[in-house]
Amino acid sequence: xxxxxxxxxxxxxxxxxxxxxxxxxxxxxxxxxxxxxxxxxxxxxxxxxxxxxxxxxxxxxxxxxxxxxxxxxxxxxxxxxxxxxxxxxxxxxxxxxxxxxxxxxxxxxxxxxxxxxxxxxxxxxxxxxxxxxxxxxxxxxxxxxxxxxxxxxxxxxxxxxxxxxxxxxxxxxxxxxxxxxxxxxxxxxxxxxxxxxxxxxxxxxxxxxxxxxxxxxxxxxxxxxxxxxxxxxxxxxxxxxxxxxxxxxxxxxxxxxxxxxxxxxxxxxxxxxxxxxxxxxxxxxxxxxxxxxxxxxxxxxxxxxxxxxxxxxxxxxxxxxxxxxxxxxxxxxxxxxxxxxxxxxxxxxxxxxxxxxxxxxxxxxxxxxxxxxxxxxxxxxxxxxxxxxxxxxxxxxxxxxxxxxxxxxxxxxxxxxxxxxxxxx
Numbered sequence: 221x222x223x224x225x226x227x228x229x230x231x232x233x234x235x236x237x238x239x240x241x242x243x244x245x246x247x248x249x250x251x252x253x254x255x256x257x258x259x260x261x262x263x264x265x266x267x268x269x270x271x272x273x274x275x276x277x278x279x280x281x282x283x284x285x286x287x288x289x290x291x292x293x294x295x296x297x298x299x300x301x302x303x304x305x306x307x308x309x310x311x312x313x314x315x316x317x318x319x320x321x322x323x324x325x326x327x328x329x330x331x332x333x334x335x336x337x338x339x340x341x342x343x344x345x346x347x348x349x350x351x352x353x354x355x356x357x358x359x360x361x362x363x364x365x366x367x368x369x370x371x372x373x374x375x376x377x378x379x380x381x382x383x384x385x386x387x388x389x390x391x392x393x394x395x396x397x398x399x400x401x402x403x404x405x406x407x408x409x410x411x412x413x414x415x416x417x418x419x420x421x422x423x424x425x426x427x428x429x430x431x432x433x434x435x436x437x438x439x440x441x442x443x444x445x446x447x448x449x450x451x452x453x454x455x456x457x458x459x460x461x462x463x464x465x466x467x468x469x470x471x472x473x474x475x476x477x478x479x480x481x482x483x484x485x486x487x488x489x490x491x492x493x494x495x496x497x498x499x500x501x502x503x504x505x506x507x508x509x510x511x512x513x514x515x516x517x518x519x520x521x522x523x524x525x526x527x528x529x530x531x532x533x534x535x536x537x538x539x540x541x542x543x544x545x546x547x548x549x550x551x552x553x554x555x556x557x558x559x560x561x562x563x564x565x566x567x568x569x570x571x572x573x574x575x576x577x578x579x580x581x582x583x584x585x586x587x588x589x590x591x592x593x594x595x596x597x598x599x600x601x602x603x604x605x606x607x608x609x610x611x612x613x614x615x616x617x618x619x620x621x622x623x624x625x626x627x628x629x630x631x632x633x634x635x636x637x638x639x640x641x642x643x644x645x
Contacts (some may be wrong), residue, residue, distance in 0.1 A: 226338040226379075230271065231303040237265035241272050245341055248279055249381040251414035253445040255279045270300035270307055274314045275341050281318055282449055284488040284524070293318040306336055313342050317352075326352045337375040340382070347385040348415075349392065350489070350532070355598040357531060357560025362392045362595055380409035384416045391419070392601060396426050412443070414450040421457045425602045428634030434461035446478070452486030455479050456494035463505055464639050471502070480513060481520040488524040489533055492517065493599070496536040497606050500543065504613045506642035511544070518544035528553055531561035532598035535568045539606070542572035561596045568597070568607075575610060580618035587611050591631075608632050609640050616643045 221229045222238045224245065230238055244258030259276035262269055277292035293315050300311045309332045316325035325345065329352070332342050346352045346368060353365045366389040369382075376382035383406035390399035400423055407416045417440045424433025437457050444451055455478035462471035475498050477483045484491045495517045503509055521537035528534040534553055541550035554569035567590050574582040587610065594607050608631060615624035624644060628636055639645065 226340055228306065228336065228339055229304065230269075231307050232262075232266045232269045232272075234266040234269070237262040237269050237272065240265065241269070241275070244272070244275060244279075246381075248275065249340060249344060249415070250410060250412070251418070251448060251450040252412070253448040268299045270296045270303055270311055271341070273299060274311050277314065277318050278341065278345070282487055289318050306339070309336070310339060310342050317345050322352050322355070326356075333372065337372050343372065344385075348388055349598060349600045349603070355530065355532065357562075357564075357596050357598075359593050359596055362389075365389045366393050366395075378405055378409070380406045380413060380416065383409075384413060384419050388415075388419045388422065388600075391422050391426055394426075396423055399423055414444060414448055414454070417441075417444075418450050418454055418457070421454070422600060422602055425457070426634065428637070430461055430464050434458070434465060437461070446485050449487055450490075452479055452484040452490045453494055455484070456498060459498055460501065463502060463507075466639075468507065471498075476513075481516055488520075489530070492521050492524065492533060492540070493536040493603065495520070496540045497603060500539055500606055501609060501640065503543075504609050504641045505639060509543075514540060514544040515546075518546045518549060522546075522549050528556045528562070528565060529559050530598075531559055531565050531596070532603075534565045535597050538565070538569040538572050542569075542576040545576070547573075561598070564590060564594065564597050571610070575614065578617070580614045583614040584611065584618060587614065605632065605635065605640070608635075612641045612644060616641065 222232060222235065223229055225242050230241065232238060240258050240262035244255045244262060247255035247258060256276060256279045259272050259279065262272035263276070273292055273296035277289045277296060280289035280292055296311045297315060300307050313325060313328035313332050316328050329342055329346055332339060348354055353361050353368060358364070369386045369389045373386065383402050387399040387402035387406065390402060403416065403420050403423060406413065407420060410416055417437065421433055421437045424436065437454060441454050441458060444454060455474050459471045459474040459479060462474065479494050479498055481491055481495060499510060499513055499517065517540040521540045525533045525537050534557060538550055538553045541553065550569060550573060554566050557565035557569070567586065571583055571586045571590070574586055590607070591611060594604055608628070612624045612628050615627065628644070
């Protein structure tokens with residue numbers, strides 16, 4: 221029987237379908253462009269290849285094309301009936317995922333991984349800071365993420381994809397020295413992996429190596445296809461580091477071309493969160509407010525995330541609405557917040573409402589209880605520095621300079637010299 225790159229049997233007799241599927245899986249796992257076309261080729265060679273339909277559905281879901289993803293997973297369900305038990309379990313887990321039932325998907329994936337730990341397409345949705353664990357809304361989810369990866373580690377060995385996501389889990393619990401070794405092994409095997417380069421950038425960020433990180437990711441990005449799913453987010457890293465080094469023109473050029481709605485190509489989740497984050501952090505660093513860009517991001521949030529439910533998106537929607545002065549949209553986020561981290565969404569909506577009004581004491585009072593558990597909203601440490609810097613800025617503007625310095629020195633010491641908040645130096 222034909223197999224994939226991880227040694228899993230494939231229920232297709234077509235070598236062309238197998239080869240295209242393997243190529244598509246690698247492109248998916250690397251966050252590189254072309255995975256959808258590869259799965260289309262596999263399906264053309266074998267229309268009953270259920271796993272190719274399921275993988276195509278995952279690509280479409282990542283791109284934010286929900287209706288197309290549901291149509292693709294329906295085809296997987298329609299063609300898996302006479303296939304192997306692994307195929308049925310694989311498609312079943314992916315069906316929960318594409319259908320939006322995160323808890324059921326996580327349970328199904330964990331069951332599947334017990335018997336098929338090297339089924340990377342099924343395991344992948346549980347990895348990273350935007351995965352089922354990352355967006356679980358649970359306290360301590362960073363430690364849970366690493367534990368999940370460590371259970372699988374013996375089954376993968378030195379695999380470039382697994383090493384990249386393992387390194388990310390290590391970074392997020394502060395194991396940066398170990399993460400350097402893990403990601404360098406990954407990049408040695410797959411230097412053009414979008415995930416690998418992105419995670420390497422996070423290590424530079426967490427170590428406070430601004431100049432080295434900026435050089436690395438700027439050079440790497442030159443040959444990264446703008447249609448790839450991480451292009452917008454990698455560009456966010458470039459823009460932040462350009463701003464930190466005082467090259468504000470380059471920062472804004474990158475943002476307007478590759479991060480802002482209308483310039484960026486990327487999943488809506490990335491476009492919203494990266495655009496709102498950069499605008500907010502630029503203001504904290506001393507850049508003048510760009511009301512036109514704030515309005516664009518607020519409109520984008522209202523269009524693509526009209527109903528709260530994904531905490532990380534909802535928090536950034538709240539930031540955009542508050543800073544754009546769109547009070548009605550902000551109040552909707554606060555009132556309709558739901559999901560496992562809905563309480564934090566409500567709290568942070570109120571934080572940014574106060575921040576936009578320059579009510580610094582209120583901002584500090586509302587943000588203080590959130591600081592010990594904001595990992596629950598999802599995202600990386602680097603992304604959640606938006607909250608750390610918001611608190612620092614509020615303390616500074618309330619005249620509490622020493623408290624601001626102490627807070628950053630104890631919570632994010634590597635950012636003391638990053639010029640992230642005007643007035644801190």
